[in-house]
Amino acid sequence: MKKLKIFLNGLIYENPTLVIFLGMCPALGTTNKVENALYMSLCVLAVLLLSNIIISLIRKIVPNEVRIPVYIIIIATLVSIVDMLFHAYLPYNVYQSLGSFISLIVVNCIILGRAESFANKNNVLDSIIDALGFACGFAVAIIVVAFFRELIGTGALSWAGHSLQIIPKNYAISLFASNSGAFIALGLVVALYSFVMNVVKDNKKTKAAKTASESK
Amino acid sequence: MELFGIAFAALLGSNIILSRFLGICPFLGVSKKSSSAIGMGLALIAVVILSSLICYGLDKLLVLLEMQSYLELVVFILVIASFVQLLEFFLKKYIPSLYKSLGVYLPLITTNCVVLQVCLDLVSREYNLLQTLVYSLSVSVGYMIVIVIFSHIRTRLDNSQNMPKAFKGNAIALITAGLMAMAFMAFSGFSF
Amino acid sequence: MYLSLLISSIGKIFASIGVVLVSIALFIGTFLLNKKTKKPDxxxxxxxxxxxxxxxxxxxxxxxxxxxxxxxxxxx
Incomplete structure (x- = not known):
């Protein structure tokens, strides 16, 4: 199904954080707790969905020469609105730790990249599915990294002030809760993902070679 | 002494890449050769200093109109982007030799987190003009130091023979950046 | 500070809309200007x-x- 292929493209084959490395700044800065990662991916989902819809709606009206400035204007307005909404309705400590990363979604390469390569060539429904796919890919990537960092770095999982200590604090590797741990954790997750993808690709190749040699 | 504190913190203590995780996309993309890293760093220094001065004035205007919190993001990004376009036009027409070496990186800097973050920082910390200059200069020089060091390390990583296939490319680069971040953590905790 | 008291609140809204429109026009203007100039040889x-x-x-x-x-x- 074509729609499923568009969705899986953003989730697996061109995952923005793990394959094409766009939008890395929030992927490193907000992964210290699972709560922060979840709210950040919610924010990116909101902005990406709305910007894809709007840009797909106006794609025939915008003259081809000035499309990039128009996209930047639309995305900047959307991010301002979403930032003010989140400032009003998010819990205070979460907004403090997300901090300036919400404002920096306006220069996030995922949003502008998707607008430029997909939303200005396809209709609204495909753009919605594509936005959902990419936002889910981003969300899965940073939630996995945040889970890994929080569990091994502090030994506890926390949500809204309550925390559940799974590994005793003396055995937690606090490297992963610090700054350099963000880079190392993301590097390890990227390596794991490309390892899994390589194994799947090799299996497919050997299967295809087998069926080709059997049919001969 | 306070200016030195601002400069030291922006340069080394809370380095914009290694401690605050901003400007990572060009950090992984442009740092494959050291010549492109130096070009990127120099272009960034020019753009950050000049656009921080422009945004300083623009912020005063927005405070006068009492629309600072609503319009800040939109007006800043539009003015920064138009300034980068103007700079590229100016270089193309009048200084082609400079355009040859630095001009390729200018469109990359438009969507760079560093420029926008410096402008938002000088608004939220309420710096005066001299502090703005010192802060933007030290942030961009700090960025350039890290990206140039990283590009030299990266050329050795790319040429190594025994790298496992899953780690090739950006995965080992990220882990190396983590080790660099650990080294730079030694500079935190100073107060001037 | 006193200048902002002089300008009425309706004037401020018009001035802010004006600032946004001017910056949009500036951006599109400089973008087209840059696009039309060729790269040097x-x-x-x-x-x-x-x-x-x-x-x-x-x-x-x-x-x-x-x-x-x-x-x-x-x-x-």
Missing amino acids: GCENLDETCAGCQLIQCSHHPIKKEEEIKGEKNND
Whole structure:
């Protein structure tokens, strides 16, 4: 199904954080707790969905020469609105730790990249599915990294002030809760993902070679 | 002494890449050769200093109109982007030799987190003009130091023979950046 | 500070809308100005020095050249 292929493209084959490395700044800065990662991916989902819809709606009206400035204007307005909404309705400590990363979604390469390569060539429904796919890919990537960092770095999982200590604090590797741990954790997750993808690709190749040699 | 504190913190203590995780996309993309890293760093220094001065004035205007919190993001990004376009036009027409070496990186800097973050920082910390200059200069020089060091390390990583296939490319680069971040953590905790 | 008391609140709203419109016009103006000036001679092959990134919105991205060639073919 074509729609499923568009969705899986953003989730697996061109995952923005793990394959094409766009939008890395929030992927490193907000992964210290699972709560922060979840709210950040919610924010990116909101902005990406709305910007894809709007840009797909106006794609025939915008003259081809000035499309990039128009996209930047639309995305900047959307991010301002979403930032003010989140400032009003998010819990205070979460907004403090997300901090300036919400404002920096306006220069996030995922949003502008998707607008430029997909939303200005396809209709609204495909753009919605594509936005959902990419936002889910981003969300899965940073939630996995945040889970890994929080569990091994502090030994506890926390949500809204309550925390559940799974590994005793003396055995937690606090490297992963610090700054350099963000880079190392993301590097390890990227390596794991490309390892899994390589194994799947090799299996497919050997299967295809087998069926080709059997049919001969 | 306070200016030195601002400069030291922006340069080394809370380095914009290694401690605050901003400007990572060009950090992984442009740092494959050291010549492109130096070009990127120099272009960034020019753009950050000049656009921080422009945004300083623009912020005063927005405070006068009492629309600072609503319009800040939109007006800043539009003015920064138009300034980068103007700079590229100016270089193309009048200084082609400079355009040859630095001009390729200018469109990359438009969507760079560093420029926008410096402008938002000088608004939220309420710096005066001299502090703005010192802060933007030290942030961009700090960025350039890290990206140039990283590009030299990266050329050795790319040429190594025994790298496992899953780690090739950006995965080992990220882990190396983590080790660099650990080294730079030694500079935190100073107060001037 | 006293200047802001002098300007009425309706004037401030109009002035802010004016600032936004001016910055939009400035951006589109400088963007078109930049797009129309050609690169100086000897700068045609600069794209290879920038080590190939995934940012499709960058104006030096090689996919723009393919689109230009396609556009010229369609015009012919």
